[in-house]
Amino acid sequence: MAYKLLNGKDLAARMKAEMSEEVKRLADNGITPGLAVIIVGNDPASRIYVNSKKRDCAEVGIRSFEYALPEDTKEEELLGLIDALNQDEAVDGILVQLPIPGHLDEAKVIRRIDPSKDVDAFHPFNVGELMIGKHAFAPCTPAGIMELIKDAGISVEGKNCVVVGRSNIVGKPMTMLMLHANATVTVCHSRTQNLKEICKSADILIAAIGKSKFITSEYVKEGAVVIDVGINRTPDGGMTGDVDFEQVCDIASAITPVPGGVGPMTRAMLLKNTIKACNMHKS
Numbered sequence: 506m507a508y509k510l511l512n513g514k515d516l517a518a519r520m521k522a523e524m525s526e527e528v529k530r531l532a533d534n535g536i537t538p539g540l541a542v543i544i545v546g547n548d549p550a551s552r553i554y555v556n557s558k559k560r561d562c563a564e565v566g567i568r569s570f571e572y573a574l575p576e577d578t579k580e581e582e583l584l585g586l587i588d589a590l591n592q593d594e595a596v597d598g599i600l601v602q603l604p605i606p607g608h609l610d611e612a613k614v615i616r617r618i619d620p621s622k623d624v625d626a627f628h629p630f631n632v633g634e635l636m637i638g639k640h641a642f643a644p645c646t647p648a649g650i651m652e653l654i655k656d657a658g659i660s661v662e663g664k665n666c667v668v669v670g671r672s673n674i675v676g677k678p679m680t681m682l683m684l685h686a687n688a689t690v691t692v693c694h695s696r697t698q699n700l701k702e703i704c705k706s707a708d709i710l711i712a713a714i715g716k717s718k719f720i721t722s723e724y725v726k727e728g729a730v731v732i733d734v735g736i737n738r739t740p741d742g743g744m745t746g747d748v749d750f751e752q753v754c755d756i757a758s759a760i761t762p763v764p765g766g767v768g769p770m771t772r773a774m775l776l777k778n779t780i781k782a783c784n785m786h787k788s
């Protein structure tokens with residue numbers, strides 16, 4: 506069966522073009538959205554992500570402010586920086602790149618961000634708002650997946666959606682967004698029994714596991730929509746997803762590639778959330 510490739514790279518480019526126009530309109534009114542990105546320590550993957558986020562901001566006309574703090578930064582210092590950014594009118598969004606070094610209390614750090622500037626939507630206030638469906642922001646990866654599915658004309662209502670992974674960043678918020686879109690949602694994780702059978706019942710299967718090519722053809726129903734959130738680095742510097750694309754593409758009706766699927770959508774949604782925060786603050 507021919508499958509539809511859910512091309513996140515193309516959709517993200519279209520969204521960025523639209524966002525550039527919106528940022529120009531804001532500029533006509535003397536308004537420039539600003540995103541502060543805080544990185545603590547020297548994690549190479551985090552450095553790559555932060556550089557991409559800054560580049561994305563520049564592309565659409567959002568100002569970005571990088572705060573690169575040393576590995577041994579004291580918690581009080583990081584919290585003090587967040588306090589200052591909370592007060593700074595040039596800053597609409599604040600993002601602390603995760604993970605942060607172990608001596609820093611991640612939950613405490615996230616709670617310090619003004620919820621109206623929490624463009625990752627990790628603050629418990631925004632998590633709660635998402636739960637009741639009143640959210641201003643949704644976490645970027647699940648929000649990007651919803652956009653990708655919608656753009657492809659795939660309806661979610663009444664469908665069986667299986668989410669594999671229960672992280673606060675992807676699995677849990679993905680579940681809430683699918684539920685708000687009237688899907689019937691099952692959340693699976695490392696302790697789930699009969700994982701294969703449950704996955705095989707999915708009309709929409711979302712793999713956020715963190716294990717390269719874990720989802721093989723045995724996990725997928727004929728005609729299912731398969732979304733691969735995995736970013737697994739290979740020793741040769743390449744990247745694989747959580748889905749064995751070569752096997753699964755012949756069974757799926759639609760599938761995301763890795764790279765070029767969910768990743769670019771995550772980045773686009775960060776820009777969208779930042780512009781939204783700017784509109785909330787300044788218009």
Ligand code: GUN
Pocket residue numbers: 600601602603604625645646674
């Ligand atoms: N680290 C991995 N993914 C993310 C993300 O979406 N936001 C932040 N702040 N850190 C991350």
